[in-house]
Amino acid sequence: MSNVFLLIKIHYMGAFGLNRALHTKDGREKTKFWGIAAAVVFSFLILLFTFAAYCWFMGVGLQALGMEKMLLAVMMAVSSVLCLMTSVYKGSSVLFNFSDYDLVMPMPLKSFHVVTAKLLILYLMNLAFTLFVMIPAIIVYGILASPSPVFYLLALVLTLFVPMLPILVGTAFSVLINMVASTFRSKNIVAILLSLIAVCGVMMLSFSSGSLTEEMMTNLSLSISSAVYKIYPLTRVYTEAVCGPDFWMALLFIGVSAIVFFVFAFFTGKKFKAMHTFLTTTQARSHYKMGSLKGSGVMSALYKREIRRYFSSTIYVINTIMGAVMLTLMSVVLVFGGQDMLAQITGIPGAASLSGYVMPFIIATLMGMTATTPVSVSLEGKSLSLLKTLPISPMQIYQAKIGVNLTITVPAVLINVPILVAVLKLSAFQTLFCFIIPLAFAFFWAQTGLIINLLLPNFSWTNEVTVVKQSMPTFIGIFGGMLLPLLPLIPLMALPFSRSVMLAVIGVVFILGNIPVYGVLKHWGSRTFIKLSA
């Protein structure tokens, strides 16, 4: 099994740019890496603290109903659903789409070991998230219920197994989706569509889980436990094992997770090479007949290349389009559920009455999640030098990359805002800012994303997942894009000024914020691009 750990070690040396930071002789690069790492850890701790506070209030609420152990069940269901959702779109990529396949497979390694290593890489990515959700819940439960020390031991051990089944189910779906898609000529588009349908399905499931909890909190006659257990039956096994404590249940939970993991790895290992060939072979028809060619301008050519690059990667699309998809789902839900659904979706009590002021920022935060640019430079990979040989300026390349980002965000805003405005019955003034703030922020964040990526590029990846899911730029891009547009809500709600005036001021700030960022990109960004090397 030491080979498995070697493969995992090699993978994580490439992830986050850690190995480069450890071994670079460039002091500035080292300082930059550790500085940003410290900022990310700091942001992570703030998120953890916020989440722990959320767990505390939820735990206190459940304790009042005498159901504090459901805190663990709900949090386990939440983390499992998210692990399942993310594995649906990245599982197949992690398992099969690694460019060092030709390097790894000739090594004297069993396919079973390669598959186990890849599954464990996927597991570790999800474990980090699971621990983020579960540890605050375990601590809160510990404070509220004062369980025996055995609880902590069992909770710690069993939590390590929580992500296993969801990632295996998600990966199986992911492989199935990609196998079906492989039979089509436009396999990437088919894979993207099927993955989106699957991910939206899981999202709707999690949404329904949220609504059940709300209902349960106000209706004591309804059994909370049966509802949560219905969503994910293993939550019952987990909570009974750790809260009991029940060692048989603990063994059952560990046993089921470990056996399914082993069986999955064993059978995938048996067919690994055949599956890899099936999933990664591109159809070559070799029957092209030279016809008339259509020319276009430089910007149009660059944009077309960028958009083809974007849609060529399922994981890139799914990871960056979710904000736009969530905005659309929100519109659909509000159309059918009415404006009262807004409080339920956002978790903000009385959201409907404040929607005119809150909505621009909610849309902006969803557009911030839809940032394609923070990884777009890194995704050039080894073909970066090809781009550098072309007689074009770095700014033209950046404009094409920003263009792709805006292709996703602008239509999402233009289509959904009129629907939301109609459902929420917003005033003309509020409607204006529902367009201005999200669009200005989408442009701002698309530019900022490029700056982030230029600061932290990575061209030595062997799997797109490393860049799209596990790099600092993607972390900063998605979380920064989510949190930044929410910050103006603090002065908007707290300061004793007219909210309309405040909204107008914030809107202007959002528009003007684009100017310095454009300047940085044009001057510093152009100089930096020349220095980049793959």
Place this chain on the structure above:
Amino acid sequence: MLKISNLTKIYKGGKKAVDDLSLHVAPGDIYGFIGHNGAGKTTTLKACAGILEFDEGEIEIDGVSIKKDPVACKKMTAFIPDNPDLYDYLTGIQYLNFICDVYHVDKSEREEKIRRYAESLELIQNLGDLISSYSHGMKQKLAVIAALSHSPKLMLLDEPFVGLDPKAAYTLKQIMHELCDNGGAIFFSTHVLETAEKLCNKIAIIKNGRLIADGTTEEVRGKESLEEVFLELIDHE
């Protein structure tokens, strides 16, 4: 066509990859650039292609400084790296069209050029397929077609014959002669000394970043074979 003056490139950590290198590639020249692994050939070629910054010296293409006006230099140049990492997500024809768009090649010219070179390199039937389905040799052929599609004045090639089948290698040599007969110039690195000896009118030998021999093929080789001269220079200089 290509004038390199006192080129010096120092990598991080202080390694001098190229040290005070000067040479001149005139129109009509097929200039071979030979040296052992890590001698500085690729670094020099990349600096000439405008994709690598250098510390000292100057590179001019047709009298234009690559430092002062890189875009103008790149318009006149085509660079083919040793391992062409093309855009796997495009089809061959999409890639060629992209390159022609960027170099402003008009419609009729691009059709004529692509058809001509794709036919002579026997790649035309594969142009509708994704580049990800291409073999190394097919990618190399596509990179050659792309390079020729915009009629460069200067071609910079890093190990251009690696991966090409014998017929394609022969065709490429013919194309190289044709380009130079029409006033263009070629500067290319190779480890195949027989090819360099037969194909090039001028040769430069580089060792540890420094030019140790430079001139017409006859001058460099003298009465010996290029292989003998190369081994002698590399071992004893």
